[in-house]
Amino acid sequence: MNHIRPVxxxxxxxxxxxxxxxxxxxxxxxxxxxxDATTSASAADFPVTIDAANGEVxxxxxxxxxxxxxxxxxxxxFAIGAGDQxxxxxxxxxxxxxxxxxxxxxxxxxxxxIAGYEPDLVVIANDTNGIVGALAKLDIPTIVNExxxxxxxxxDGVAALGMATGHVDETAEVVADMRAEVDEGLAAxxxxxxxxxxxxxxxxxxxxxxxxxxxxxDSLGATNVADAADKQKSGYPQLTEEAVIAADPELIVITDxxxxxxxxxxxxxxxxxxxxxxxxxxxxxxxxxxxxxxxRLPQLIESIADAMASVKTPVG
Numbered sequence: 001m002n003h004i005r006p007v008x009x010x011x012x013x014x015x016x017x018x019x020x021x022x023x024x025x026x027x028x029x030x031x032x033x034x035x036d037a038t039t040s041a042s043a044a045d046f047p048v049t050i051d052a053a054n055g056e057v058x059x060x061x062x063x064x065x066x067x068x069x070x071x072x073x074x075x076x077x078f079a080i081g082a083g084d085q086x087x088x089x090x091x092x093x094x095x096x097x098x099x100x101x102x103x104x105x106x107x108x109x110x111x112x113x114i115a116g117y118e119p120d121l122v123v124i125a126n127d128t129n130g131i132v133g134a135l136a137k138l139d140i141p142t143i144v145n146e147x148x149x150x151x152x153x154x155x156d157g158v159a160a161l162g163m164a165t166g167h168v169d170e171t172a173e174v175v176a177d178m179r180a181e182v183d184e185g186l187a188a189x190x191x192x193x194x195x196x197x198x199x200x201x202x203x204x205x206x207x208x209x210x211x212x213x214x215x216x217x218d219s220l221g222a223t224n225v226a227d228a229a230d231k232q233k234s235g236y237p238q239l240t241e242e243a244v245i246a247a248d249p250e251l252i253v254i255t256d257x258x259x260x261x262x263x264x265x266x267x268x269x270x271x272x273x274x275x276x277x278x279x280x281x282x283x284x285x286x287x288x289x290x291x292x293x294x295x296r297l298p299q300l301i302e303s304i305a306d307a308m309a310s311v312k313t314p315v316g
Contacts, residue, residue: 211235
C-alpha cells in the first residue's frame with residue numbers, strides 16, 4: 001500500500017483528505033483544514049516526500065523528465081495531467097496512444113538505457129534486478145508504484161503520483177470521477193455468489209481476492225476459487241488442475257493476452273464436468289484493462305459485471 005507524506009503538512013491534507021473525499025472527514029475541523037489546503041495546493045508546493053513501496057522518496061522540484069516503466073503508471077500519469085512530463089515509457093505502455101513507448105524493458109531494466117534519457121524521476125512497478133539502488137547511485141529518484149491489493153490501495157497509488165508530479169487538483173478530480181463510476185458500476189452489477197476462476201495463463205496462475213482484480217470480484221459478491229491456494233496472500237497463486245476441477249467454478253475468465261481460447265479451456269481433459277465448461281460460461285476479457293490498475297478500472301468492473309450477468313444456468 002502506498003502512503004503519502006508530503007512536505008509541508010498542508011499538502012498532506014490536500015491529498016489525503018481531498019482524494020479520499022472531504023465527506024469522509026471525521027470532524028468539522030478536519031473538513032475546514034482540508035478545504036483550505038485543497039485551494040492552496042499547487043505544483044509550487046515542493047519539495048514533497050512520497051512514502052512509496054521502496055521507502056521515502058523526496059522530490060525537490062516538480063519532475064519534468066519522467067521515465068515510466070509501468071504500463072499502469074503510464075496510464076495514470078497521462079490521466080492526471082502529467083503526460084507532458086513523461087519523456088519515455090516501457091515497451092508495454094501502449095495506452096494512451098500518445099504515450100512515448102520505447103524498447104525500455106520493465107522486466108529486465110537496463111540502468112544505462114534508462115539514464116540515457118536523463119530522467120529526473122523514474123516510476124516502476126517492482127524493484128527488478130536492484131534497479132532502484134542502481135538508479136540511486138546516479139542520483140535519479142525512483143518511485144516503486146506497485147500493483148495494489150485492493151481498489152482503495154489503488155486510489156492511494158494514484159494520489160502518490162499526483163503528489164510526486166505536482167498535479168494535486170487534477171488527481172483529486174480523477175480519483176473522484178473513478179470513485180463515482182466504480183460505485184455506480186458496483187451498484188448496478190448483479191450480486192451473485194458465483195464461484196469464479198480468473199485464470200492468468202496456461203500455468204494456471206490466477207487472481208485471488210488478495211489482488212485488485214480479486215477485490216472487484218469480492219465487491220460483486222463472487223466466491224473466488226483461487227483463494228484456497230493463496231496461502232501467502234500474494235494475490236496471484238498457482239493452482240493445480242485438480243484444484244480447479246474440484247472447486248467447480250461457475251464462471252471462468254481468461255484474457256485476450258493468452259495463446260489459447262475459451263474452446264481450448266473447455267476441451268482440457270477432465271474439465272468437461274466443471275460447471276462453467278458444461279454451461280458455456282467461459283469469457284475472455286481485455287488483458288490491458290484487467291491487468292492494469294488505473295483510470296480504466298470502471299471499464300473492468302463493467303466487463304466483469306457483464307460476464308457475471310451472462311452466466312447461463314441449466315434449465316430445470
